[in-house]
Amino acid sequence: MAEGAAASRGGLGKALPLLAPAYLWLTVAIFLPLSAMVFFSFMTDLPLTGKPWAFTLGNYAAFFSQSLYLTLLLASLRLGLEVTLWCVVIGYPAAYVLAKVLKGRSREAIFLLVILPFWSNGLVRIFSWAMVLREGGILDAALNAVLPFKINIDLMYSYPAVIIGLVHSYVPYMVLTCYLTLQAIDDSLIEAGRSLGASRLQVLKRVIIPLSMPGLVAGAALIFVPVVGSFMEPRILGGRTGTFYGTVIEDQFVAVFNWPLGAALSFILLAVVLVILAVASPVLRRAA
Amino acid sequence: MRMPRLTALLTATAVFTTALTLAASAAEVHVLNWKGYGADEPWAIAAFEKATGNKVVNDFFNSEQEMLTKLRTNPGLYDVVMINAAFNDQAMSEKLIQPIDTSKLPNYADISKDKAGSPMLDHDGKVYGVPWVWGLTALAINEKSFDKPPTSIAEMWDPAHKGRVVIRDDAVEAVQFGAIATGQNINDIKDMDAVKTKLTSLMPQIKTFWSSENDWNQMVASNQIDIGTYWSGSADRAKTHFKLPVSLVIPQEGAVAWLDAFSIPVGSKNVAGAEAFINYMIDPKFYVEWVTKVGAPVSANTKAVEALPEDAFNRKVMGDPDVAKRIQFQAPITDAQREAYLALWQQLKVDVK
Numbered sequence: 001m002a003e004g005a006a007a008s009r010g011g012l013g014k015a016l017p018l019l020a021p022a023y024l025w026l027t028v029a030i031f032l033p034l035s036a037m038v039f040f041s042f043m044t045d046l047p048l049t050g051k052p053w054a055f056t057l058g059n060y061a062a063f064f065s066q067s068l069y070l071t072l073l074l075a076s077l078r079l080g081l082e083v084t085l086w087c088v089v090i091g092y093p094a095a096y097v098l099a100k101v102l103k104g105r106s107r108e109a110i111f112l113l114v115i116l117p118f119w120s121n122g123l124v125r126i127f128s129w130a131m132v133l134r135e136g137g138i139l140d141a142a143l144n145a146v147l148p149f150k151i152n153i154d155l156m157y158s159y160p161a162v163i164i165g166l167v168h169s170y171v172p173y174m175v176l177t178c179y180l181t182l183q184a185i186d187d188s189l190i191e192a193g194r195s196l197g198a199s200r201l202q203v204l205k206r207v208i209i210p211l212s213m214p215g216l217v218a219g220a221a222l223i224f225v226p227v228v229g230s231f232m233e234p235r236i237l238g239g240r241t242g243t244f245y246g247t248v249i250e251d252q253f254v255a256v257f258n259w260p261l262g263a264a265l266s267f268i269l270l271a272v273v274l275v276i277l278a279v280a281s282p283v284l285r286r287a288a
Numbered sequence: 289m290r291m292p293r294l295t296a297l298l299t300a301t302a303v304f305t306t307a308l309t310l311a312a313s314a315a316e317v318h319v320l321n322w323k324g325y326g327a328d329e330p331w332a333i334a335a336f337e338k339a340t341g342n343k344v345v346n347d348f349f350n351s352e353q354e355m356l357t358k359l360r361t362n363p364g365l366y367d368v369v370m371i372n373a374a375f376n377d378q379a380m381s382e383k384l385i386q387p388i389d390t391s392k393l394p395n396y397a398d399i400s401k402d403k404a405g406s407p408m409l410d411h412d413g414k415v416y417g418v419p420w421v422w423g424l425t426a427l428a429i430n431e432k433s434f435d436k437p438p439t440s441i442a443e444m445w446d447p448a449h450k451g452r453v454v455i456r457d458d459a460v461e462a463v464q465f466g467a468i469a470t471g472q473n474i475n476d477i478k479d480m481d482a483v484k485t486k487l488t489s490l491m492p493q494i495k496t497f498w499s500s501e502n503d504w505n506q507m508v509a510s511n512q513i514d515i516g517t518y519w520s521g522s523a524d525r526a527k528t529h530f531k532l533p534v535s536l537v538i539p540q541e542g543a544v545a546w547l548d549a550f551s552i553p554v555g556s557k558n559v560a561g562a563e564a565f566i567n568y569m570i571d572p573k574f575y576v577e578w579v580t581k582v583g584a585p586v587s588a589n590t591k592a593v594e595a596l597p598e599d600a601f602n603r604k605v606m607g608d609p610d611v612a613k614r615i616q617f618q619a620p621i622t623d624a625q626r627e628a629y630l631a632l633w634q635q636l637k638v639d640v641k
Contacts, residue, residue, distance in 0.1 A: 046357075066631070068638045075641065134512060156512075157496045239496035243637040255458075256630055257353030 041263035059264030069248070069265065073272065076245035079162065080228040084220050086167045091174030091219065096208070098175070099182035100190075114175045117168060126236050129165050130156060133237070157239025165233040170226070174219040181215030182208070217284045225273055229266075245269060316343045317561040320358060321370040323348040326421075326578055327569060336568045342561040359384040364555035367562040373408040373547040374618045376417045385551040387414035392563040395570045398591040408619065409549055417549030418566050421521075423585035424536075424606070424615060425461055426543035428518035428526075430508050431533035441469050441539040443515055450493050454507065454516030457497035459633035460621060461544070462487060465517055468542045468616070475619040484632060491640040501525070508532050524601045525583030536601070538611050545615040547588070 040046060041060070045053040063069045094114065098107055117125060132138045135154035143151060155161045185208065193203040209216075231246035238244075245265070252262030321327040328346045337343060347366070349355040352375050359369060359379065371379055379385045390396040396404070399419050409417035427444070429437060433452070444453055455462060464474040466483035477483060495513055498504050501522045507513045509532060523536040550566045552559060568574055575592035578584045579602060586606045587593050596603045605611065621629075 068635055071638055071641075134510060136510060136512075235499075240491065240494045240637070241641050242496075243634075243641060248634065251630075251634075255351060256626070257351055257357065 037263045038267065040260050041267055043260045046257075046259050059261045060268065062261060063265060063268050069245070069268075072243065072245040072248055073269065076228045076230075076269075077272075077276075079166070079230075079234075079244060080224045082163060083166045083170060083227045084224045086163065087171045087174040087223050088216065088220065090167065091171045092178050092216065094171075095175045095178035095182055095215075099179050099185075100187075115172050118172055122169065122232065125169060126165055126233055129161070129168070129237060133161050133164070156237065157241070159238065159241050161237040161239075162234050162242060165237045166227055166230060169233070170223045173222045174216075177219035177222065178212055178215040181212040185211045213284075221277065225277075228273060229269055315341060315558075315561070316345050317368060317558055317565045318345045318347065318366045319368045319370075319565065320347050320349060320355060320366045321368075325370070326582075326584060327368075327370065329578065329582065331577070331581070332568075332574055335574075336565060339568070340561070340564045342558070342564060344565070356382075356384070359553055363553075364557060366553045367556040367558045368565050369551050369553055370420065370548055371417060371551050372618075373406060373417060373419070373549050374620045376409050376549060376551065377411070377620045379551065380411055380416045383554055385416055386554045386556070387416060388418060388552055388566075389563070390415050390418070392560075393418065393567040393570070395567050395572075395589060395591075398572075398589045399570065400588060400590045403547060403588040406547065406617075408547070408617075417551045418570065419547055419549045419588035420569055421585040421587055422545060422547040422617075424520040424538065424543045424545050425456075425465070425517060426520060426523075427515060427537040427539055428504075428523040428534050429515045429537055430511065430513055431535055432511060433514035437535060437537050438515070439537070439540050441541045443537075443539075444469075445490060445493060447493075449514045451495050452512070452514040453490070453493040454495055454498050454504065454513050455490070456517055457499050459630040460626065461517065462633050462636075463629040464544050464618070466490075468539075468544065471541065474544055474616045480628075480632070484636070487632075487636055488639065491636055494640075497637075505530055505532055505534075508534055519585075520606060521583060521585035527601075529583045536605065538605070538614060540614065542614045542616055545617045547617060548585070549588075 042055050042057065043053050044056045044058065047053055094110075098110060098114070102110060130137075133154075134140070134156035135152065137153075137156070139155070140153040143153060155164070189207055189211075190203055193207050194200075198206065229246045229249070231244065231250040234242040234244045235247050235250075236242075249262050249265045249269070252258045252265065319327050326332070327344075328348075333344045333346075347358070349358060352372060355369065355371065356375070356379060359366065360382070369379075369385065371385070376385075396418060403419035403422065404415075406419065409415065409419065427438075427441065433449075443449070444455075455465070463477070463483060466487045467474045467477045470479065470482045470486050472478060472483070495507070496503075498507070498516065501519075504516065504518055504522065505526050508526070509530075515537075518534075518536065520536055523534050526532045526534040550569060552562045552566075556562055570587070570589045570592070572587075572589060572592035572595040575584070575587045575589065576595050579596060579600070584602070586602045593603050593607060598604070
């Protein structure tokens, strides 16, 4: 008993130099600023502004006293769900093809294309979409050049434009996480299913999807959380429909310099997202 | 033995560093302003440094609140700060800026009397801000969409322009625009409900909310908009500098005018340098070069405006006495008003979703 404890302590002692950099980094770069933000969210005014300040719950009360924050939060959650759904629809088949169909060179090439968006700056991507989606833009001009009849495509400054921009930015997460789990599925399991008389659809439903569920869940969580708080894509692509929970938080920090309210709104978002993930986790774990 | 030596060393270092800092700051002028707003033009800085021997160090802010915060948290760092006249009173009452001895500024005498005597800048007979430039938040049109320029603000509500109207994403600007559209005084809005109703009916017309000059110019260049709120200086820049089909419209109902002024923060280490810099900023020579090379708002210095060509926009249109009658200068806004405007604006943006 005592020996075991000593051994584990020794193990921790040895592991400490390896763990220390990561934990030090987490403490300095994430934990400290985040706790400062928690602190700010309970203040009437930022101490940095040099004005007198006091502790208050008013910033959190503001969320509940005005219906607009709740409306926006629901709109953002819906946006998160829709974007995640589209990422699954687009990303999962691509991941399957990458993992099971393509081999060698062609797989590398396609893989490169999938993760290419990661290598470009987010703003550049969005402004490229702006050029494509607007009336008289690349999509409009190209379709009208090909089609015999005249159509008018002006997706810019609309809700679909926000979805397109966000799906484009986040679909690689889904492809990567699903690819990893799909690749780990033993081909002989699929062959066994087929040889025992299962149709392709049955194999997909009974073997492939259940086994790749951890990747789907991880991808969905990776996408849903940042999309709910996104502000850049809605602001640039959404036009007058581009007001979301994230843009209101950004306004508090950038435009009106009300950090306490911005921080409080952020933590409410964090709490809501955590609750959603907590509620969903038993379901997801069973599925996975 | 060791400790005293270490202390001595530290003291020596500290003294030395302080001496260095003092020596350096004596010839430095720290300027706080919007980015890309005249005071950081490389040719201007070079000319000023050559003429006076002072070195200019620029720092920038992204909102008036940030500017005030920088002044509060860095006492003694800045020598010159550009403050919108509507915020001058707040800066003065918080003791962030000091009175300016205008006798040290030879160009001050040429500043138009109505600007120099503005009650927003002068308190108890002391001058806390030197008027620099002024401009309008009015309307601008895409010339391709109009045979002749409209004269009324009601054009923004014309169903013919549905989906081709823009307005800036700024609560104060939007509410004051609504006040003008409902025939009210922008500094004393009596009927807020009328403003809200008017703006609510504008929302379905809107294509997007612009936030930078670049947004506006891009949308005109790709012919996506007909009309929208715009700043006079930016409209001028879009036309002369970027050769876009943009022209400014000062509607008969009026327009919002703002005045930008330079102040000297309390604790400035180089007041003489600051005075020299402000004097240079209101100099006709600098102004003409700024307008020609970059495009600028209207100088508060009458001699500077007179130095422009007769048909220059800033002289012909903005100097028109008829225009002067229509415009309303922005007065200070309280924090409570600002929050109320923001709440209204956010609600409008949510309702239109």
